[in-house]
Amino acid sequence: MPQMNVESFNLDHTKVKAPYVRLVGVTEGEHGDKIYKYDIRVKQPNKEHMEMPSLHSLEHLMAEKSRNHHDRIIDIGPMGCQTGFYLAILNDDSYENVLEVLENTLQDVLEADEVPACNEVQCGFAASHSLEGAKELARELLKKRDEWTEVF
Structure with missing residues (x-):
């Protein structure tokens, strides 16, 4: 496969094991700030997906409630494939923090x-x-909390 500009397009979706949380990229701004982007995979790609009303409500709830646990969340947004969410956090490189949040x-x-x-x-x-x-x-997701760090 040719290298793509979008990180997730370079991920072999047949080899991952949902649920998981993985760092997908770090973007550094011109003043040194860093945005850490995470893939929060809820459903197994190409095998299952979240139904839109459930996904939509989970997005609203996580977007609102997550900010009670971290003051530098930029965004939580759903994946178009309906298998997970992206989480972007400013200046916090602690994977353990993300899991706790x-x-x-x-x-x-x-x-x-x-x-x-x-x-x-x-x-x-x-x-x-x-x-x-x-x-x-x-x-x-909570039932499988001990599996979140196992991507493959």
Whole structure:
């Protein structure tokens, strides 16, 4: 395969074992700040995927709740293939920190009684949400917490 510009396009998706959390890149700014980008893989590529309402609600919940555990989160966004999320953090190269933030955030998801910003004013597709689906995804991930560091 030719080398691609997008890191995930160079990943052999047939060899990874979800769930996992892996550092996919570090981007350094002109003033020395660094953005650490992580692949949080929830589902096994090409074998399973997250249903959109569950994924959408988990995204809202993680985007909101993760910032209670880390003050330099830039973004958490879903992958188009519906198998995971990307997490970008500023100036924190601690893999253990990322795992702890994710674990604490998923615990928060389990305790949530509503999806944040789940309305037509704050969300572009407010009809596509499932709090219970998001909680089920969080339970699945937490159940396999000891596997998050094993990518292959």
